[in-house]
Amino acid sequence: MSLFSFFRRKEPTSASIAKERLQIIVAHGGRRPSSPEFLPQLQKDILEVVRKYIPVGEDQINLSLDRKDDCEVLELNIAIPDQTVKPPPRTRF
Amino acid sequence: MSKENKSPNEGQNLATVVVVTSGKGGVGKTTTSAAFAAGLAQRGYKTVVVDFDVGLRNLDLIMGCERRVVYDLLNVIHGEGSLNQALIKDKRQDNLFILPASQTRDKEALTFEGVRDVIADLQERFDFIVCDSPAGIEKGAMAAMYFADEALVVTNPEISSVRDSDRIIGMLASKTRRAEEELDPVEVHLVITRYDPSRVHRGDMLSAEDIQEVLAIPFLGVVPESKSVLIASNAGIPTTLCEENDAGNAYFDIVDRFLGHKLPHRFLVAPKKGILSRFFGKE
Ligand SMILES: Nc1ncnc2c1ncn2[C@@H]1O[C@H](COP(=O)(O)OP(=O)(O)O)[C@@H](O)[C@H]1O
Ligand SMILES: [Mg+2]
Secondary structure, three states: OOHHHHHHOOOOOOOHHHHHHHHHOOOOHHOOOOOOHHHHHHHHHHHHHHOOOOOOOOHHHEEEEEEEEEEEEEEEEEEEOOOOOOOHHHHOO | OHHHHOOOOOOOOOOEEEEEEEOOOOOHHHHHHHHHHHHHOOOOOOOEEEOOOOOOHHHHHHHHHHHHHHOOOHHHHOOOHHHHHHOEEEEOOOOEEEEEEOOOOHHHOHHHHHHHHHHHHHHHHHEEEEEEEEOOOOOHHHHHHHOOOOEEEEEEEHHHHHHHHHHHHHHHHHOOOHOOOOOOOEEEEEEEEEEOOHHHHHHHHHHHHHHHHHHHHOOOEEEEEHHHHHHHHHHHHOOOOOOOOHHHHHHHHHHHOOOOOOOOOOOOOOOOHHHHHHOOOOO
16 A cells, blocks of 8 residues: 555545535524635645645645534545556666 | 423413425425424414415415315405404314415515514414415515514525525524514524435435534424325325324424424434345335
């Protein structure tokens, strides 16, 4: 098992996608903490760091803030493309 | 818990007005209004269920009294018939009455003063007034919620229904008599209907927990997606007046929780199939 497969999370279920979308659009902002404004920027920054090591696209990273009981969970999902191991470049003498 | 503890109009012995609302159509408001009202009546409370879906009445069908409708809510509002003439007494349950909506008029005929006077009149005679709201956020829906003391927000585990419920919760907090007169706010309760625990388990349906978290209002319970609902509506019998069935049981739990009883939640997980039913493909 490579280190990277550790990062590879299960695909989110369609129900969890629905919930995430709802949490962004419901109006009662005052009744619960909505996702903080820095989330998109944080996502960009993380993407930049990850890209130094692995080639990933914008849409392969997903950051979300969840509430479980009384604690907030910041969840980071990065889909890592399958890496086909390339042979070393041909060397000529 | 006794009605005196439950009623926000405590001491005055006036009926509690409960609106069944959702924003979205087809989520189970009428099914819920009928089952909830009949359930309250079964528990001993004198209850009337009022159809506010002017122009598209259906409650009479679900209650099985469509052929007994002579006068309706709008006739009463416009002085063409008395409340006594319009109220239909249920043939199965002595505590239960229906006030049907008009089939021919449109919602504009629902005047504020008219609805207020009818509600005030009903409040003298009943313990609970259950108002079946039409879909949408137009005049009919606003009239149904305006005089409410409490609300059942009927929601399906589906994204558009949840958003519409969210909007309706906002309106209950701002566009009602209780909001405008700065009284205690309308007490809102979440009712999740057409729930399919096996789909929730598979991850392709929003869970009751998810919906509670998004809407953040007190939760009364779920009603499972059930074949009994169609069978009950075919026969014109509210699910709580039918022979024992899962939807009816879920609605009785909801009624009892509404009345203040603490009950463990049911219908949140799919029943395990027995060996026999697995072989014979029964549900
Ligand atoms: N728990 C349920 N299981 C299965 N079908 C249901 C359930 N609740 C409602 N329905 C069906 O959904 C449809 C819409 O219900 P209805 O009560 O008329 O909704 P509304 O009044 O919100 O428009 C009806 O055909 C009804 O039989
Ligand atoms: Mg209806």
